[in-house]
Amino acid sequence: MNYLDCSFKINGNLKKISIIEDKTLIHVIRDELGLTGTKLGCGLEQCGSCAILIDGEKKLSCNLLAKDYQNCEITTIEGLENKDGLNNVQEAFREFNAAQCGYCTSGIIISITALFDKNKKPSSQEIQNALNGHLCRCGSHSVVLKAIDSLIEN
Amino acid sequence: MNQFNSGPSINTYNKLSHWFDFSNPGILKVYSGKIDIGQHISSTLALIASKITEIKYDQIEIIKLSTDISPNEGITASSLSVANSGSAIKAASITLKINFINYALENLEIKNEDILFENGVIKDKNSNKTISYWDFAKTDDFRKIIIPENFDENSIKKINYENNQKIELKTINDIVTGKYKYVHDINFPKMLHARIVRPPSYHCKLIKINEDFKKRLVENDITLFVKGSFVAILSQDEFLVTKFLEIAKKNIFWEEKQQLSNENVFNSLEKHEKESLLVKSGGEAFYEEIPEKKSFDDPKIKSLSTIFKKSYLMHGPIGPSASCAIYKDNKFTIFSHSQSIFALKYSISKFFDIDPNLVSLKFMPGSGCYGHNGADDVAFEASVIAKEYPDRHILLKWTREDEHSWEPYGSASLNKVFGAINDYGEVIYWSNEAYSDTYLSRPSDLELTNFTSYKFLTNNFAKTKSKPKTSAHMGIHRNLDPIYNFKETRLVKNLVHDLPLRTSALRTLGAFANVTASESFLNDLASIKNIDPFDIRINHLDDERAIDVLNNLKEKMEIFKLKDDSFRGIAFSRYKNSAAYCAVGVELNVTDDLEINLNHAWITVDAGEIAYEDGIKAQVEGGFIQAASWALYEEVIFDSKEIISKDWDSYKIIGFDNIPVFTTSVIDHRGFPYLGVGEVVAGPTGAAISNALCNALGQRIKILPFTKDNITKELLN
Ligand code: FES
Ligand code: FES
Numbered sequence: 001m002n003y004l005d006c007s008f009k010i011n012g013n014l015k016k017i018s019i020i021e022d023k024t025l026i027h028v029i030r031d032e033l034g035l036t037g038t039k040l041g042c043g044l045e046q047c048g049s050c051a052i053l054i055d056g057e058k059k060l061s062c063n064l065l066a067k068d069y070q071n072c073e074i075t076t077i078e079g080l081e082n083k084d085g086l087n088n089v090q091e092a093f094r095e096f097n098a099a100q101c102g103y104c105t106s107g108i109i110i111s112i113t114a115l116f117d118k119n120k121k122p123s124s125q126e127i128q129n130a131l132n133g134h135l136c137r138c139g140s141h142s143v144v145l146k147a148i149d150s151l152i153e154n
Numbered sequence: 155m156n157q158f159n160s161g162p163s164i165n166t167y168n169k170l171s172h173w174f175d176f177s178n179p180g181i182l183k184v185y186s187g188k189i190d191i192g193q194h195i196s197s198t199l200a201l202i203a204s205k206i207t208e209i210k211y212d213q214i215e216i217i218k219l220s221t222d223i224s225p226n227e228g229i230t231a232s233s234l235s236v237a238n239s240g241s242a243i244k245a246a247s248i249t250l251k252i253n254f255i256n257y258a259l260e261n262l263e264i265k266n267e268d269i270l271f272e273n274g275v276i277k278d279k280n281s282n283k284t285i286s287y288w289d290f291a292k293t294d295d296f297r298k299i300i301i302p303e304n305f306d307e308n309s310i311k312k313i314n315y316e317n318n319q320k321i322e323l324k325t326i327n328d329i330v331t332g333k334y335k336y337v338h339d340i341n342f343p344k345m346l347h348a349r350i351v352r353p354p355s356y357h358c359k360l361i362k363i364n365e366d367f368k369k370r371l372v373e374n375d376i377t378l379f380v381k382g383s384f385v386a387i388l389s390q391d392e393f394l395v396t397k398f399l400e401i402a403k404k405n406i407f408w409e410e411k412q413q414l415s416n417e418n419v420f421n422s423l424e425k426h427e428k429e430s431l432l433v434k435s436g437g438e439a440f441y442e443e444i445p446e447k448k449s450f451d452d453p454k455i456k457s458l459s460t461i462f463k464k465s466y467l468m469h470g471p472i473g474p475s476a477s478c479a480i481y482k483d484n485k486f487t488i489f490s491h492s493q494s495i496f497a498l499k500y501s502i503s504k505f506f507d508i509d510p511n512l513v514s515l516k517f518m519p520g521s522g523c524y525g526h527n528g529a530d531d532v533a534f535e536a537s538v539i540a541k542e543y544p545d546r547h548i549l550l551k552w553t554r555e556d557e558h559s560w561e562p563y564g565s566a567s568l569n570k571v572f573g574a575i576n577d578y579g580e581v582i583y584w585s586n587e588a589y590s591d592t593y594l595s596r597p598s599d600l601e602l603t604n605f606t607s608y609k610f611l612t613n614n615f616a617k618t619k620s621k622p623k624t625s626a627h628m629g630i631h632r633n634l635d636p637i638y639n640f641k642e643t644r645l646v647k648n649l650v651h652d653l654p655l656r657t658s659a660l661r662t663l664g665a666f667a668n669v670t671a672s673e674s675f676l677n678d679l680a681s682i683k684n685i686d687p688f689d690i691r692i693n694h695l696d697d698e699r700a701i702d703v704l705n706n707l708k709e710k711m712e713i714f715k716l717k718d719d720s721f722r723g724i725a726f727s728r729y730k731n732s733a734a735y736c737a738v739g740v741e742l743n744v745t746d747d748l749e750i751n752l753n754h755a756w757i758t759v760d761a762g763e764i765a766y767e768d769g770i771k772a773q774v775e776g777g778f779i780q781a782a783s784w785a786l787y788e789e790v791i792f793d794s795k796e797i798i799s800k801d802w803d804s805y806k807i808i809g810f811d812n813i814p815v816f817t818t819s820v821i822d823h824r825g826f827p828y829l830g831v832g833e834v835v836a837g838p839t840g841a842a843i844s845n846a847l848c849n850a851l852g853q854r855i856k857i858l859p860f861t862k863d864n865i866t867k868e869l870l871n
Binding site: 001020022023024027030031034035036037038039040041042043044046047049076077078080081086090093094097098099100101102103104105106109128131132134135136137138139140141142143144145 | 333335339396
């Protein structure tokens with residue numbers, strides 16, 4: 001097994017670690033760095049629960065080779081809070097109690113954060129595009145959509 | 155009727171200390187035998203306790219279920235969490251409050267009008283002396299109190315509380331910040347990550363493992379675990395174990411003892427050996443002779459018959475099942491998200507032939523749970539592995555493919571419905587024959603074979619036959635008995651044997667298929683006589699609460715104008731004919747490409763006294779969305795060799811792009827028993843969609859899911 005010394009910029013911190021060369025990014029995030037808010041749902045880029053931000057863009061982390069993302073700014077759900085506390089998307093989800101089991105929620109919050117970072121008044125089509133690929137089995141959709149709508153009105 | 159019953163849990167746990175722990179000043183800890191499986195039961199229970207005791211919601215903690223300390227309230231299922239645990243905690247709270255006030259009055263030597271009651275503390279207005287719940291809990295009086303089984307109207311009246319409080323869910327802050335811990339996130343020093351190497355299908359015996367592969371495992375510090383035909387690999391590095399799982403599949407060989415099946419499952423349901431039971435009014439099933447179906451020659455009586463079909467459905471949690479187990483000092487400690495924590499304790503102790511006290515199960519959250527999924531299997535499997543590696547935590551996770559291919563599905567089913575309506579619009583005859591595999595194969599100490607890995611561990615691949623359950627609304631015949639006062643009914647439950655896929659409890663058991671079929675068929679009978687769908691239902695109901703729910707739905711739907719090119723349908727059900735009432739309306743449109751878009755959904759529910767209104771709304775809207783997904787998209791595909799629906803591409807579920815606008819109403823019946831809402835909406839949702847679709851197409855589609863393929867086939871028929 002080949003190991004590689006890598007450094008990652010995660011949630012504003014620089015982390016130097018030695019990893020198995022072909023380790024996927026989600027396993028670095030969860031297992032090496034202990035940031036378990038990013039969830040593994042399928043490992044097949046089909047469910048959205050592993051979404052993270054790479055240089056501000058939403059990416060699914062379950063099949064990415066970690067070593068390729070060493071020079072990027074990586075943000076996970078744990079890194080969304082700012083100096084005032086929760087970011088506005090987290091705040092809206094908290095306010096609306098927009099989760100059932102919550103397994104899909106961090107991925108959705110990541111995608112919606114990426115969307116609102118670029119566009120404060122997205123159209124419903126743009127919101128749909130951002131949610132495309134996010135599966136929720138509990139049926140939290142209606143409350144999630146209300147939480148997202150509240151962000152536009154504000 | 156305003157009498158309140160404490161529910162079944164109080165029969166066994168009738169002391170305040172069974173439910174409350176006041177050992178931390180300012181904090182009330184509450185025990186419950188129910189778990190958070192996505193329905194936020196802990197928040198609802200804390201709210202119930204808070205409303206009555208007047209201790210602030212934020213100061214109430216629900217203790218996570220552990221078999222060492224929690225009351226055994228059975229399975230967290232069947233929409234009974236609020237009905238059982240909620241009623242018990244309400245009863246305990248009322249008992250506590252009444253006794254506490256009496257104690258305080260006596261000890262402070264004051265009168266009722268002289269007290270100030272704030273956040274669990276009673277203060278004498280005049281002397282400023284105080285007594286708190288926490289003081290009271292230290293007394294002998296507290297320890298001796300027995301919670302009554304019933305409360306009369308007067309004692310209930312003494313307890314004032316608001317019903318519609320806004321709360322922040324106990325878990326929400328941790329969920330939105332990524333701090334909420336699931337079993338999947340457990341980490342112990344030196345913990346081993348495990349994955350199971352599965353054969354292609356249920357009945358495969360292990361033949362050979364390549365020697366080269368074994369060497370590679372050793373080189374990479376990966377442990378191979380083999381017991382019978384049960385094979386797992388373990389490593390301290392989780393990535394490594396997932397990587398080698400793919401390699402393992404190519405290096406391990408199996409002998410297929412029995413194939414799945416290529417036969418159309420609906421043919422199998424009709425043809426295979428079955429046990430037929432007569433279901434009587436009240437919903438119980440009996441081993442009695444089934445009467446012949448009647449026929450009607452009178453030209454004034456119109457009759458109709460239809461066969462409804464429903465495919466296999468899966469639970470499909472977004473996070474695959476997981477469990478962590480350790481065997482240390484001859485004892486097991488197992489972290490699990492199973493609904494059946496207590497049953498698991500007994501099953502696992504039975505398997506290892508040890509005292510149940512040597513098995514401790516602790517609840518840790520998993521992904522949402524909608525019935526008997528992989529949670530029990532994975533906990534059992536983790537314990538089997540842990541036994542071989544004492545003193546080390548084993549974290550076993552199922553993969554997406556494991557979850558899709560190995561969970562116990564909701565059975566495929568058939569409903570043969572026949573009915574007759576007279577000139578006055580009265581349904582004078584109603585026959586419904588349900589055909590299905592079992593909905594109840596949860597493992598227990600008596601049925602260890604219900605663990606999917608049991609046959610691999612023992613190399614015993616003999617098929618077991620399930621037995622029909624007979625109690626009211628149990629399994630296949632749940633909601634087969636129509637709630638309407640039809641003149642004569644003939645209800646038959648057929649448990650069909652030797653079907654290809656593993657099945658067990660999926661949310662609502664048989665009720666989804668039965669209600670979808672019945673409520674679709676009732677519309678078809680009504681339309682022969684041009685009777686409005688609301689009228690045909692209300693005309694056959696006596697229960698005022700049922701009628702109120704339907705009238706409320708009608709009112710709510712009339713507020714909104716029907717959109718162009720759209721069509722509506724409604725349906726109604728009372729879950730198990732004894733729990734919550736629910737009426738659903740749907741407005742949808744069908745594209746030229748036969749895609750169904752859900753525009754609007756109306757839900758009216760009566761769940762007795764409202765425990766937590768927003769919680770009820772979230773549950774019924776979530777239930778609607780899941781049932782809409784079943785109705786529109788879902789179908790487990792398989793062939794003779796394996797399950798084909800191994801991932802989310804081959805098993806489509808609803809996405810954010812087909813979520814209707816909701817108008818959800820909850821009718822409050824203050825003082826009435828809590829009725830759970832986790833399942834009530836599914837049946838009426840399937841039927842309301844079916845009825846709207848029938849209006850859109852001018853033809854009944856009788857096979858679920860309503861995919862383009864199925865609709866085309868039906869239209870061509
Ligand atoms: S885990 Fe990455 S998309 Fe499902
Ligand atoms: S809230 Fe459970 S999967 Fe979305």
